[in-house]
Amino acid sequence: MLLEVKNLYIDFEGMRGRTEAIKNIHFSLEKGEILGIVGESGSGKSITALSILGLLEENAIISNGEIIYNGRNLLRLQKKERQLLRGREIGMVFQEPMTALHPTMKIGKQLQHVIQRHRNIPAKEAKEAVLQALQEVHIDQPELVAKKYPFELSGGMRQRIVIALAMSAPPHLLIADEPTTALDVTIQYEILNLIQELNRKRGTSVLLITHDLGVVSKICDRTIVMYAGEVVESGPTKEILNRPNHPYTQSLLEALPDSVSPGQPLRAIVGETPSLLQRPNGCAFATRCKYAMDICRNHHPKLAEKEVNHQAACWLEGTVSYD
Template sequence: MSLLDVKNLEVKFELRNGAVTALRDVSFSLNRGEKIGIVGESGAGKSVAAFSILNLISNPGRISGGEILFDGKDLSKLSPKEMRSIRGNQISMIFQDPMMTLNPVLTVSEQMVECIFAHTKMSKEEARKIALEKLKLVQIPSPEKRLDQYPHELSGGMKQRIIIAIALLLSPEIIIADEPTTALDVTIQAEIMDLLQELCESQNLALILITHDLGVVSQVTERTIVMYAGRVVEMGPTKEIINDAQHPYTQGLINALPQQATPGGRLNQIPGNMPSLENIPPGCAFSPRCSYATERCRAELPAFTQSGGCLVACHLIDELNASTLKDDKALAE
């Protein structure tokens, strides 16, 4: 049995002109100790999916359909009090911006101890001892000193390590990392991702990594979920998706990576923009940007098709695969 099962999840936002659907029929699972990635452009629904798992969708948003099963409990049906016992305790989240996540007027120790007190009854000395252990675990230099410092006294990389330490305080089973390296420079990004990977393996943590960076996903995760306009368009083993993307949108994301461009030439890009939630086209939402789109694509929502080890929501997957095989054969000859 999976540790987490998201089934047919739907999220709506009530606006003045009516409700818009931010997530449509999103389904995926997560096993104990497994690392999965959720990728897509800004506005694809990645963060909404992550926030839905912890029931952090605030008004005017709401979970309007589906199930989020964690150890057999539907998280979308729990009361606020029941959810508080799960957030930070069994499922923790690392948010995007370390500069904004920490409280600037509290020391690191006060913030970590407060988190422990919210879920357990123990003395301040015991809580501080656990906080110190977690700072050591995330390889903070001089952890005793850092405990009594304020966030403004720390670098961006140290702040993110402290946020990871806070996420680990109560030994959760799942970590959700929402763009955890967004505000950091490139070398620090690599350090933070290496640290997350080491911690998942040493602590047997399951990880949901939300990112737009396919390079990071390829190094860290075992399975990948590709989202577009609030819907999953492809999912499967990360290696298979990176090496042989099936959906035209996934192919576009991979072709847009800097290393795919000719040295000195222009970067590849997907033409057009993702549609707004108020104006998602009928049929396949990617059809206005897809060079392969047919009338069927523009009129009919594609169901999932098994292609290799992946599930792909594309009407043309058989034709595209056949065309690719012909191209490969021609190149071989």
């Protein structure tokens, strides 16, 4: 086991009081595995990832839980100890590559700085490693690209460089937060293939965060579905896609473009995510769920195993039908 998040609760202090953003999150990640976390914006995916890295905002409070990485509870480490882990053992690919790259520093210099910091090698060797890192993410003419600034490159090229930076140590765990957002379909496919290739070649475990079940279907071994700061379903990706056990997962699948005929309007999930300032007593999805019963509105369901290694937090018996 490389990573295990246990009973994680995260609150945020604000002008309107304390908000429970993450509630009782529990999941694990095996060595060499690709795990997807999927859900709408505001479901708590990125907050969960940032808590692993120790990069939460100052007003965030981890009120309960453990984050066990390679046998160590990250929440008990000193600030400097966690800083050493970031980049060296845990790499991060952010959603917008321009925020991760220094705008006034050439690509080669940025990569060289990170490589020297994590590998502790001389400058000459680091320069050679820069070109190798660019080649590994399938960048043509690495010598030319190394001399360019971020603004001179396309979005897809910048994302490849961010991946090269994240893998420069190389880390045992790569966290990719919406790595294909704002990229066209062809480039999205190439970036996902690249992440999968690095996973297979180096054995790097990957935590992939996305709002798109179509993305997790391509490369993820297992998938966690989050809603309103909670895990509502988890299991092998193929099982979740073929036999969703939670109505929210079913709704996400129905919202995929492939689920409707050409020319037909896309299906949207009716309603809005409940305010985290006033969490409902029952299931958070009950106000948007076509299967909702009285028990759903009044009693909170716990994550339970419906099938082997396949869990869902739903009062419905068995598997929810999927049309």
